[in-house]
Amino acid sequence: MNRLNLITLGVKDMVESLNFYRNGLGFEVVVYGDETNPDVIFFNNAGTKISLFQLDRLMKDINETNPPSVQGGFGGITLAYNGKSKEEVDEVFLLAEKAGAKIVKEPETVFWGGYSGYSGYFQDPNGFYWEVAYGEDWEFDKNDMLIISKG
CATH class of the missing domain: 3.10.180.10 (2,3-Dihydroxybiphenyl 1,2-Dioxygenase, domain 1)
Structure with missing residues (x-):
């Protein structure tokens, strides 16, 4: 297991994030779902890929009955x-x-x-x-x- 394929960022606002990364920084993205309410956004970049997923949905995807919490602090990821x-x-x-x-x-x-x-x-x-x-x-x-x- 010597490979990292995808880093998923749990975001608060999918549309704001889409605009920031695609329109602001120029990332090529693939949007699944309606752009006004995307299900998931993938970056079509070289190397390890990045995806954006609604934060509350990501927490429930990790554990439906006891999702992790986010306290707004530094998560240790750059x-x-x-x-x-x-x-x-x-x-x-x-x-x-x-x-x-x-x-x-x-x-x-x-x-x-x-x-x-x-x-x-x-x-x-x-x-x-x-x-x-x-x-x-x-x-x-x-x-x-x-x-x-x-x-």
Whole structure:
């Protein structure tokens, strides 16, 4: 089991989330159901896929009789977009802010155990944190996915 196919985000407002990700950030999406009341939204992106599902329905899908609760705090999950340059990171931040993201940490030069990078965070309308980062030594495969290798 050395693969992650899908990350599902439980969202409060499917239509707002659809507009943010598709119209604001430019993700290619596949909508199941009516766009004014989608059942599920899948991102047609390279690599691991993302889906959006109504939060209360997701909680009941996990356990109908005793669903998990959400207290509005940090859930311990971040999503990441790895850029190929500092300029690309800045471009993504401008796009996210224009789409309505809350900028949590402006991109800045950072030091990650042996090499430097450039990183910042924003939150989508549902509070999910996205890190947008660039590392000077990062390599990408033919699908623009980050290559992870021993340093």
